[in-house]
Amino acid sequence: MTAGTGHRPQHPPLWRDIRVLHALAQIVAAAAVAVVVAVLWWNLTNNLRRAGLTTDFSFLTQPLGVDIAGSGAGPGTPIWRGLLVGVKNTFALVVVGVPLLTILGVVIGVGRLSTNWLVARMCAFYVEMFRNLPPLLIIFSFFNAVVLRLPLLEDSWNPMGLAVVNNRFIAVTGFSAQPGFGVYWLIIGATLLAAVWLWVWRTRRWERTGSPHHRLAWSGGILGAVTVIAFLVLDGPVALSIPVLEGRVLEGGFRGLGSYFAVLVALVLYTASHVAEIVRGSILAVPRGQTEAANALALSPWQRLRYVILPQAMRIAIPPTISQFLNFTKNTSLAIAVGYAEITRIVFQTIGNAQPAPQLVAVLMLAYLVFSLTISAVVNILNRRLRYVTT
Amino acid sequence: MKRDRLTALIAVTALTIAACTTAAGDTTTTGGPGATGPVGGGGSVLAAVMDRGSINCGVNNAVPGFGFVDADGNHVGFDIDFCHALAAAVFGDPDAVEFIDLTAEQRFTALQSGEIDVLIRNTTWTSSRDGTLGATFLTTTFYDGQGMMVRSDSGFTSIDDMADTTICVLSGTTTELNLATRMTGIGYTPSTFDDNGQIQAAFLEGACDGWTSDKSQLAGVRSAWPEDDGGPEALTILDETFSKEPLGPAVRDGDAQWAQIVDWVVIATIQAEEFGITQDNVNGFADTENNDIRRFLGLEITDAEGNTSVFDAGLGLPADFAAEVVAAVGNYAEIYDRNVGPDTPLGLERGVNALWTNGGLHYPPPHR
Structure with missing residues (x-):
């Protein structure tokens, strides 16, 4: 390949040929990765075998053995269905939480830039408070200090007859x-x-x-x-369908367990504080000339925000906001602290009930990966639509 | 292309976890992989323990009477005493133990990975744990059964009354499996937590109607119920027992020698009770004529011609390990009475945990 000393005497020898060296570096790097992977794989299978543990996934069809609150899954349900219930419960947090935290984050973020001193101060206080607390602490506090302190089942609040609120669940009209x-x-x-x-x-x-x-x-x-x-x-x-409490039985309405609301509210408050900072930063990142130009065109403050500032700020804000959506999704695993049956809870519970941990943890990782990649994909489509179109 | 990268990512992450597990496992191996040690564990646990100079004992820290950390930061309880007994047998020093606190969900992973040498944490012996978790269960130390605790003013007198209630239960336990079985056909909502403290908070606030667990644990929790919330009288444990819970130590599969050691240390405490040997009188048997007791305590046995010999069961323990065990923690009855017996806050009668000679289930195999 690098022969031809006759008519191209300036060509360097093999060991100094930059192209050959590049290719060699690639091969060495690939080999190193392959060796590391092989060693780890050998380690895994060898150790599992020596410990007398199974390495297959046949356990997925075993009975789950336990009841999962708020679902039909019971002792006879196969494990894989139980895991799906967990995925569904995680999804229930994400699908409600992400829109809520986006709205709250934008409102707080814009509010922090308000010329109204009180509004700006309050929004700043909100951000500084929630952004600087660990989410687990917020979940714990909210569950123990708010949700558990709601009225007892017997003394449930029944505002306007349209909802039932107690420290076990909250049911709303559906x-x-x-x-x-x-x-x-x-x-x-x-x-x-x-x-x-x-x-x-x-x-x-x-x-x-x-x-x-x-x-x-x-x-x-x-x-x-x-x-x-x-x-x-x-x-x-x-x-x-109006929720009605008959003794201890709830009829009608949409019911969410107290632990669900604790996790939802805590994580929405927490993540919104991060989104608010992204929104504020993105608005500040729009060049000042844009505002001045909008003023020169005599746009009202609302028009300026709606047609000039926000469209440009949004383009800056979307990539970091995706990260926050992913953070929210992953943080839902903290629900384990208050016993909400999302996927991490179900996986750990199943491991505790004598099922193999390595395989179940692999399933758990796969579940979060699917969640994250799906969210990224959806928001990336949106991002592509909103990009500057250069003609 | 993208999928390949994804697959690689999953593989690498899974393997990293596996590698960490291995690293932990290696702390108990002395010969490394492929050494001549027993198949499975990767090396002799006894040799590793002797090397280290202490036993890593996986325990509970939140169940009064069984495994609990007291106000001075010391581990105390029924299970804890068996850890001390094991250390006394192996080292002649009951304090050569490292206590490793584990939640119900962590315990078997800790055992499999070699983080602990023995699990003594009110753990129920079941077929699936034996079969799929790589654990070997040994002589039962406590025969328990699951019960239900309710507030005394709730009006519930049997579990069948409890339709449509919320019941708090610890996750990753046989307890939640038994609960699901018992409540079949009775509508209920399980409220699962992985920590007794969180269950207590929920139960205190009335977020659950019942708290189910092994009766011994419920007795422990009830005994320590805050006076501000009515004290133990505020709670009632229903009569029904709806499961069998043989609690005992577990070790990793694959090291028969270590399993036998743990087994015979437990048996020694029961045997000592049968012989009437206690912590106080264990040193007073030097002149006993009873050769069963002499063998048990590792004393010289003299034949008609005056030849002497000392019995060694070949367990890999000193011949007088039983004497060390009894001197350290006492016999089974003493361990029981000190931690959970009628004179303790738990106030548990012996019941099925009595010796076989008293109609109970403890029947020690002969030491010969």
């Missing part, structure tokens, strides 16, 4: 399915897609021609109309 429920949601789903398409179409038209878009009226109108008409045609496919 919906219950009636005949025709499935069809109804299909119709709503299709209408929602149509509404989004209408919105986009009206927006594009407005950008192109400048004629008023009225996109809220179009989209909202069609969604509202179809919702009401379908409801009437299908003769009430959903009904309000």
Whole structure:
């Protein structure tokens, strides 16, 4: 390959050829990684075998043995289904928590830049307090000092008859399915897609021609109309479900265990403080000239924020905010401290009940990896949509 | 491409964990991998213990009477005394023990990885723990059973009354398995924590109606219930016992010698009770004519012609290990009465934990 001393005498010998050296370095590095991996793998299997422990995943079909609160999983449920309940419970924290912490974080972050002294001070206080406490401490405090101090089951609060609050669970009014429920949601789903398409179409038209878009009226109108008409045609496919406590039994409503709310509120408060700082930093990172330009165009403060500052700040804020979403997801494992049955809790519980730890920990890592990669993927799609388009 | 990287990432992380486990395991091996030691453990635990000069004993620190840290920071309790007994047998020094506090969920990993030499932490002997956790269970030290504790003013008199209640239980225990079995067909919500302190907080605030655990543990918790919250009288342990909980020491699979040592130390305490040998009189048997007792205490045995010999069971322990054990912690009855017996705050009668001669289950195999 590097022969040819005849017509290219300036070519260096092999051991000084930078390309050969680069390739060699790559090979050496790859070999080193392979050796390390092989040694670790040998270590793992050898030690497990010597300790008389299993290395396969057949245990996943064994019975779980325990009941999981707030789910149908019981002694006869296979372990893999129990693990899925854990994943579902983690998801229940993430899917509610992430939107809440985003809204709270943005409000606090913008509030901290407010020209109103009191608002700015209060937001700063909030951030400094929650950002500087360990999340486990917040969860513990919230569970022991707030959730457990709620009224006893017998003395449950029943605000306006629409909710039941005690130190075991919080139930709120929800919906219950009636005949025709499935069809109804299909119709709503299709209408929602149509509404989004209408919105986009009206927006594009407005950008192109400048004629008023009225996109809220179009989209909202069609969604509202179809919702009401379908409801009437299908003769009430959903009904309000009001939670009622009969003795110790709760009928109706959506129920969340006290431990769920403790973890949710504590982690939302904690993570929002970080998001608030990201938001504040991103707004400050928008060049001052942009504000001055908006002022020169006589935009109102709201218009300035909505059309000039926030769109640019958002681009800066999204990547670090993804990290906070991932942190939130991973921090949900702290729920173990207050006994909420998310995936870490279920995995540790299962290990405690005589199932193999290495495999279960591998399953746990896989679960968090899937969670994190999914969140990253979703937000990255959003990020790509919001990037500066250079033409 | 992306998936390859992902797979590699998972593999590396899993292996790192495995490697850490190995590192911990190596602390108990003397010959390294492939040494001539027994299969499984990687080396002789006894040799490692002798080298180190102390025994790593995995214990509880939150159950009064069994494994508890007292106001002076010392470990005390029924299980703790068996750790001392083991140290007395191996070293002749009951204090050559390192106590390692473990939660229910940590205990078997600690045993598998070699962090501890023996687990004496109110641990129930079950088939799946024997079969899949690489643990060997030894002579039962305490025959227990699961019960339910409720507030005295709750009006519950049997578990069947407790439909639709919330019940607090420690996670990763046989207790929660038994609870699920017992409550089949009775609706209930389990509230699982991995720490007795957190259960106590929830129970104090009325967030659960019942607290289920081994009856001995419930008695321990009840005995220490804060006076501000009504003291022990505020709590009632229901009569029903709904499980068998043989509690005893466990060691890693694969080292038969170490297992036998732990086994025979436990048996020695029971045998001493049967012989009537106590901490106070153990040194007074030098002239006894009873050769069973002479063998047990490692005293010289003289035949008709005046030849003497000393019995050694070949366990790898000094011939007089039983004497050391009894001198250090007393016989089984003394250990029991001191920690959990009728005169302690727990106030547990002997019941099935009596000697076989008194209608109980403790039946020591002969020492010969």
